[in-house]
Amino acid sequence: MIKVGINGYGTIGKRVADAVSCQDDMEVIGVVKTKPDFISKMATKRYKIYTTKTENIAEFKNKGLNVEGTIEDLLDGIDVVVDASPEGVGAKNKVMYEKHNVKAVFQGGEKHELTGISFNAQSNYRDALNKDYVRVVSCNTTGLCRTLKTIDDVAGIKKVNATIIRRATDPGDPKKGPINAIEPVLKIPSHHGIDVKTVLYDLDISTMAVKVPTTLMHLHAITVDMIDKKTDLDDIVRALDKARRIILINGSDGLTSTAEIMEYARDLGRRRGDLFEIAVWKDGMNIRDGVLYYYQAIHQESDVVPENIDAIRAIMGMEDAEKSMDLTDKSLGIMK
Amino acid sequence: MIKVGINGYGTIGKRVADAVSCQDDMEVIGVVKTKPDFISKMATKRYKIYTTKTENIAEFKNKGLNVEGTIEDLLDGIDVVVDASPEGVGAKNKVMYEKHNVKAVFQGGEKHELTGISFNAQSNYRDALNKDYVRVVSCNTTGLCRTLKTIDDVAGIKKVNATIIRRATDPGDPKKGPINAIEPVLKIPSHHGIDVKTVLYDLDISTMAVKVPTTLMHLHAITVDMIDKKTDLDDIVRALDKARRIILINGSDGLTSTAEIMEYARDLGRRRGDLFEIAVWKDGMNIRDGVLYYYQAIHQESDVVPENIDAIRAIMGMEDAEKSMDLTDKSLGIMK
Numbered sequence: 001m002i003k004v005g006i007n008g009y010g011t012i013g014k015r016v017a018d019a020v021s022c023q024d025d026m027e028v029i030g031v032v033k034t035k036p037d038f039i040s041k042m043a044t045k046r047y048k049i050y051t052t053k054t055e056n057i058a059e060f061k062n063k064g065l066n067v068e069g070t071i072e073d074l075l076d077g078i079d080v081v082v083d084a085s086p087e088g089v090g091a092k093n094k095v096m097y098e099k100h101n102v103k104a105v106f107q108g109g110e111k112h113e114l115t116g117i118s119f120n121a122q123s124n125y126r127d128a129l130n131k132d133y134v135r136v137v138s139c140n141t142t143g144l145c146r147t148l149k150t151i152d153d154v155a156g157i158k159k160v161n162a163t164i165i166r167r168a169t170d171p172g173d174p175k176k177g178p179i180n181a182i183e184p185v186l187k188i189p190s191h192h193g194i195d196v197k198t199v200l201y202d203l204d205i206s207t208m209a210v211k212v213p214t215t216l217m218h219l220h221a222i223t224v225d226m227i228d229k230k231t232d233l234d235d236i237v238r239a240l241d242k243a244r245r246i247i248l249i250n251g252s253d254g255l256t257s258t259a260e261i262m263e264y265a266r267d268l269g270r271r272r273g274d275l276f277e278i279a280v281w282k283d284g285m286n287i288r289d290g291v292l293y294y295y296q297a298i299h300q301e302s303d304v305v306p307e308n309i310d311a312i313r314a315i316m317g318m319e320d321a322e323k324s325m326d327l328t329d330k331s332l333g334i335m336k
Numbered sequence: 337m338i339k340v341g342i343n344g345y346g347t348i349g350k351r352v353a354d355a356v357s358c359q360d361d362m363e364v365i366g367v368v369k370t371k372p373d374f375i376s377k378m379a380t381k382r383y384k385i386y387t388t389k390t391e392n393i394a395e396f397k398n399k400g401l402n403v404e405g406t407i408e409d410l411l412d413g414i415d416v417v418v419d420a421s422p423e424g425v426g427a428k429n430k431v432m433y434e435k436h437n438v439k440a441v442f443q444g445g446e447k448h449e450l451t452g453i454s455f456n457a458q459s460n461y462r463d464a465l466n467k468d469y470v471r472v473v474s475c476n477t478t479g480l481c482r483t484l485k486t487i488d489d490v491a492g493i494k495k496v497n498a499t500i501i502r503r504a505t506d507p508g509d510p511k512k513g514p515i516n517a518i519e520p521v522l523k524i525p526s527h528h529g530i531d532v533k534t535v536l537y538d539l540d541i542s543t544m545a546v547k548v549p550t551t552l553m554h555l556h557a558i559t560v561d562m563i564d565k566k567t568d569l570d571d572i573v574r575a576l577d578k579a580r581r582i583i584l585i586n587g588s589d590g591l592t593s594t595a596e597i598m599e600y601a602r603d604l605g606r607r608r609g610d611l612f613e614i615a616v617w618k619d620g621m622n623i624r625d626g627v628l629y630y631y632q633a634i635h636q637e638s639d640v641v642p643e644n645i646d647a648i649r650a651i652m653g654m655e656d657a658e659k660s661m662d663l664t665d666k667s668l669g670i671m672k
Contacts, residue, residue: 163499163557165518165546181595182501182548182555184631186587186620208557208629210501211593212518212548219518221499221544223559251522257547259517284522293544295520 002316005050005078005102006031007071007093009043011170011301012107013084016308017047018271020082022331023309030074036063050074075100080312083107090114094133103131105311108138108195108304118198120145121310121328122244125321128314136307140164140218141195143278143298146246148224149200151292154239156227157203163221164192164209170301171215178213185209217258217275218298229290236292240280244325245306247335248282255279258297265299268333274302276334306332338652341386341414341438342367343407343429345379347506347637348443349420352644353383354607356418358667359645366410372399386410411436416648419443426450430469439467441647444474444531444640454534456481457646457664458580461657464650472643476500476554477531479614479634482581484560485536487628490575492563493539499557500528500545506637507551514549521545553594554634565626572628576616580661581642583671584618591615594633601635604669610638612670642668 002025006017009031020026030048033040036059043049048068051057060067068074075081075096080103083090087109094114097104105119112118115133119125123145128134137145148160169176185191185208193207240246249255255264266273278296285294306328313324329336338361342353345367356362366384369376372395379385384404387393396403404410411417411432416439419426423445430450433440441455448454451469455461459481464470473481484496505512521527521544529543576582585591591600602609614632621630642664649660665672 161497161559163501163544165499165501165548167518178550178593178595180550181552181593182503182550182633183593184555184557184587184617184620186592186617186631188620188622188629189624206559206624206627206629208499208559208631210555210557210631212501213550214514214516214518214548216517219520219546221520221546223497223542223544251520256522257514257517257519259514259519281520281522284520284524286524288525288542291542293524293542295522295544295546297518 002026002080002312003029003078004312005029005074005081006084007081008084008086009033009039010084012304013082014039014043015272015274015302015305016082016084019305019309019332023327025327026312029078030068032071032074036060036065040065072096072100075102078102080105080316082308082312103315104133105308105315106133106135108136108141110135112195112198119307119311119314120199121307121321121325122146123149123199125310125314125324128311129319130317131315134311134315136304136311137195137199139298139300139303140192141199142304142307143218143220143296144192144196145199146243146278147240147280147296148196148203150239150243150246151224151236152200152203154235155231155292157224158227159225160203160205161223162193162205162207164190164207165219165221166209166211167214167216167218167300168211169215178211180213183211214258216262218300219258220296220298222294222296224292226290226292231287233285233287236285237282244329244336245277245334247277247279249279250283251281252283261297262299270333274305275299276302276306276332278303306334338362338416338648339365339414340648341365341410341417342420343417344420344422345369345375346420348640349418350375350379351608351610351638351641352418352420355641355645355668359663361663362648365414366404368407368410372396372401376401408432408436411438414438416441416652418644418648439651440469441644441651442469442471444472444477446471448531448534455643455647455650456535457643457657457661458482459485459535461646461650461660464647465655466653467651470647470651472640472647473531473535475634475636475639476528477535478639478643479554479556479632480528480532481535482579482614483576483616483632484532484539486575486579486582487560487572488536488539490571491567493560494563495561496539496541497559498529498541498543500526500543501555501557502545502547503550503552503554503636504547505551514547516549519547550594552598554636555594556632556634558630558632560628562626562628567623569621569623572621573618580665580672581613581670583613583615585615586619587617588619597633598635606669610641611635612638612642612668614639642670
């Protein structure tokens with residue numbers, strides 16, 4: 001039984017905690033929260049809570065919430081910590097994990113250099129085997145890796161250009177914008193393509209990105225110059241249909257936007273209405289002169305959750321990537 | 337004096353009417369409205385109003401609005417009609433224009449085949465000389481033509497891929513969506529690239545498009561594979577800076593999104609806060625391996641207005657494109 005702690009119980013942390021709970025070979029020893037807010041209250045119903053420093057404990061007690069101790073206490077009782085703290089904070093936490101001799105899975109908000117190994121289960125699981133520290137790439141990078149790896153395997157990729165149309169913030173956040181504007185990422189290429197290369201090492205990819213006023217999903221408009229110019233749409237569709245953690249959808253079925261995709265996900269009955277899979281429009285694809293064009297939608301809150309589970313198994317030494325992904329996908333009800 | 341009528345007084349029609357009024361060589365004889373709403377009320381303060389059929393006249397009178405007659409009465413007294421009626425309605429109106437022997441400028445909502453000549457002043461003014469019917473291309477196509485023609489002249493274009501991030505509807509429309517979703521145009525290539533080729537005849541261009549919850553502007557993320565691989569950013573910047581109806585802006589000046597661009601436009605003091613120019617981010621451009629990447633923002637309500645004015649002059653026989661554009665730009669306060 002792999003003993004797991006979750007440091008940070010926000011959008012990603014709470015989902016990873018629930019996913020770890022579903023695994024037969026793992027258990028959640030505790031989760032770390034800073035403040036005794038409604039999220040902590042919910043967390044106490046499922047998990048033991050730890051906090052970042054001794055001074056916080058009284059604050060939790062005042063609100064009637066039981067705290068087991070500080071994060072350092074938690075670290076003494078676990079094999080792996082999933083660091084789901086805010087962007088950049090993971091880098092500071094690493095010193096503490098080293099001190100306690102605990103392996104760690106970081107998120108895409110941290111720099112690649114923090115761990116030297118960035119992770120996407122379908123692309124490079126074995127490169128993380130038995131490592132002490134690994135970084136699961138961001139939601140956008142995860143989505144790009146899943147489909148591009150599949151396409152590269154079937155057709156070979158000469159060059160990718162993609163435009164990332166990003167949601168402004170997550171549905172539960174009332175603070176950030178824009179609420180009526182389109183905001184381009186002026187640094188070209190945007191970091192997304194550069195990040196893909198931390199997983200698909202030899203891929204030639206450039207990305208541009210814009211932020212738009214929506215909260216549900218990101219959407220990618222992708223152009224792939226293929227090496228094998230004889231590849232036809234059927235080859236691509238067949239490969240994507242077979243690949244893990246990708247679903248093919250059709251606008252003709254009424255799935256015309258990210259709104260309908262998330263409505264579909266809620267109807268699936270999963271906790272929080274999550275969609276772990278990358279949704280690719282089958283009837284929104286074309287090939288012209290050996291160039292493949294397609295759209296995909298990314299549920300930014302959840303697509304990295306199965307990757308975190310596989311990353312835990314990889315650093316804990318499970319050699320068989322397919323077996324890990326089988327276990328993860330079955331436990332989370334991932335469709336295929 | 338060119339006698340002009342405007343059929344349709346919505347987003348485009350009212351702006352074209354005002355722009356025609358600013359020209360020394362044109363006058364607005366009348367505008368055509370269907371319903372006696374607040375827009376008609378505003379219109380009566382500046383223009384003579386005609387309506388689509390005799391039955392409507394009483395309705396206008398009941399609201400205390402004076403109507404000069406029907407559109408057929410208007411057509412008998414003008415040289416050119418600018419058809420700014422809803423998408424597809426222009427095609428039906430053409431029969432009437434033919435009957436009255438009146439030249440017509442249609443908008444981008446109509447098909448290219450309706451006129452056989454599609455128009456962008458900087459790209460193909462002379463092809464419209466003395467024609468009876470011409471179609472000014474849509475706001476997005478106009479924006480693409482302006483910058484791509486400029487880039488083609490300086491570097492040569494091998495191939496363009498662009499993603500069009502479209503505003504959901506115009507600011508004054510409370511009815512359409514989406515309000516929280518991204519909606520891709522599943523037909524690839526989207527019509528935008530195809531439409532550019534009705535003006536830049538030999539350009540190899542493919543476009544993808546998504547609709548997003550904003551009303552202010554469209555935004556394009558554009559990738560240009562250049563023929564002259566020695567072209568550097570300075571060459572491109574210099575050419576765009578010199579070209580008409582394009583302005584270079586900088587994120588570093590606080591113009592980080594379409595919201596700030598439109599705030600800037602409102603501060604310019606033009607009627608309705610319009611921005612006739614295409615805004616290109618100077619600090620949001622890059623060249624990698626002979627491929628140029630840039631972003632541009634399009635004020636969908638107004639960028640075609642100067643094109644309508646030049647289209648009128650072209651079909652009325654003014655041979656000098658530069659002279660027409662000089663007159664238009666000066667009268668509308670277009671920046672350079």
